Amino acid sequence: MRRKLLAFGAAVLAALASILVSVQPASAAVGLHVSGTKIVEANGREFIMRGVNHPHVWYTGQTSSFANIKALGANTVRVVLGSGKRWGPSNDVANVVALCKQNRLICVLEVHDTTGYGEEGAAASLDEAVNYWISQKSVLAGQENYVVINIGNEPIGNTNAAQWTDATANAIKKMRSNGFEHLLMVDAPNWGQDWQYVMRDNAQTILDADSRHNTVLSIHMYAVFNTASSIVDYLNRFQAKGWPLVIGEFGWQFQSGEVDHETILSEAQSRGLGWIAWSWSGNSDPILDMTVNFDPKQLTTFGTRIFNGANGIKATAKEASIYSGSSPSPSPSASPSPSASPSPKPGGCSATYKVVGQWSGGFQGEAAVTAGSSAIKGWTVTWTFANGQTVANAWNATISSSGSSVTARNMSYNGSLGAGASTTFGFLGSWNGSNSVPTLSCTAT
Known part of the structure; x- marks a missing residue:
């Protein structure tokens, strides 16, 4: 966001057994993957995202932000990219991934051009976003330990939000048919906020569309989630169903009626949910920025809260074990x-x-x-x-x-x-x- 707020008989059994034996390795997890409701690394260690969004596509020269974000304690950065339909194209993905790895961050990469599709005339479809990922496959293959692919940011607006289900399922299938083994992240419709509950009510269809069973759902929490009860109710429904969820974006309560960020942070911590706050700097509405002019020494009120507050990044973030020398399984690229x-x-x-x-x-x-x-x-x-x-x-x-x-x-x-x-x-x-x-x-x- 936020260039806006908004799978009889001995002969049969033998045949089935041979099929199971041959199929099972093909569906084995590679790198970061979903296990139940959790995200875990290749070595089985749970990884809980604690990070920030960085609007890279609009500020490609701000590469020092990766080191600065890490220095403040984050373990994840969600990087805004463009497919070329509206922004970009981002042809520096290899460099972005290298910067994430150099700074020991898990890299969530997202195509922003899909924002508000169906309501925003210039927006790209999820299918177009997948075509962009296919164009970048050569630099993403082998990075499954370090990279999560967020197929498209807030891919459907408020116009015909129901189209989200088929569009998202088809996007996941196309990613898998083109050989992507990464953990996939999918955003909700309604500009990411799911106020019509399309993602909430169709999540199982989306998860079943993934032949790798390696998709995590992402909710963006802004003004729709302005009370503790709305946040708790939404999270409870996903938890009860056993669906993997992260809070891929959220803002803060800068005025009455806006997002209840305190509840988001406390509920995420108690439930072991990952979150990624919006945004590092350069937002069109600067009230959502965490730093002034990308300067980590100038934290805003929101930035101070996210990095230094109770349930904030410094208090809760744990670095991915792939960087810690604790002998996780090696990346395929190794x-x-x-x-x-x-x-x-x-x-x-x-x-x-x-x-x-x-x-x-x-x-x-x-x-x-x-x-x-x-x-x-x-x-x-x-x-x-x-x-x-x-x-x-x-x-x-x-x-x-x-x-x-x-x-x-x-x-x-x-x-x-x-x-x-x-x-x-x-x-x-x-x-x-x-x-x-x-x-x-x-x-x-």
Whole structure:
């Protein structure tokens, strides 16, 4: 929001058994996924979103916001993107994801062009939003541990809100048929506020449309939710049905009759519901901003409440375990890509390199380090760039450069690897003209 407030006989049994065996792995969860009413990581640890919305598509130069949002304690950032129908197109998704990972944030990516479809003439349909996600698949595949895809922001206005059910179910099916395995998030109609209860009354249809059973519903709470009773009643109905829900946007009670943010925060905390407040800065109605001019040292009343208040981010947010070194299951992107690097040697290590994504002048690189036939206590990876590339920011390794030579050393939490075990590190870099893949050398300690 808020460029507005508003799945007989022995022969048969054997055949069924073989089908079940073959189907089950295909539906196994990858990365962040729904378990009952909760969102959990690949390792099974519960993840409760505590974050803010960042209007990136309108302020693409405000990339420091990711670090600032993290510094104030958030574990999630919901990033506004454009499909090109109304805003954008956002062709810097690889960079956005890299910024999230660099700052140890879970990245909720949303297409904003769908806002108010059916009522807003310029709005994109959910089908058009899915086409945008398909265009970005190459940079999103393998990021399931870090990225949630919010298919479209507030995808239906107040005109014929009932169309939301079919449009949303079809969007989910199209995402899955195109190979997306990410946790999907879907917003309610009525500008996200569901005051006609279309999402509330049709949620099971939406969840059943997902062959991966990996969709979370999202309610946006503004003026419709101006009393404790309206908030509690709505949340109770989802809880009673066992439906996964997050509060994808909400504002605050800046005047009588507006949203009851205190109840939202307390109820979310008691129920273990994730929430993402609107917005970091730059909102057309600045009363909803948390900072003045994107300055984290200038928190607004709302910002102070969200970050520092009871049930706020600093008091309740827990970082995703994928960043904590607590040995969660590795991301699919951590699987070593073919390269010229040698096979693991006994007592040593090997490293592989790949370009996760690149854009004009910049790219995201990732390396996988694998121990040999014996455990190692630490590792150092070196390589030489052939085309003048440079490394800027890095995560999960300490990287230093001398001219074209680059050295990466393990962090305290990912140096010890068992025989054959792997870890990954990544970085943002710059390139010009060519971005060839270097050969990596790994030394174990």
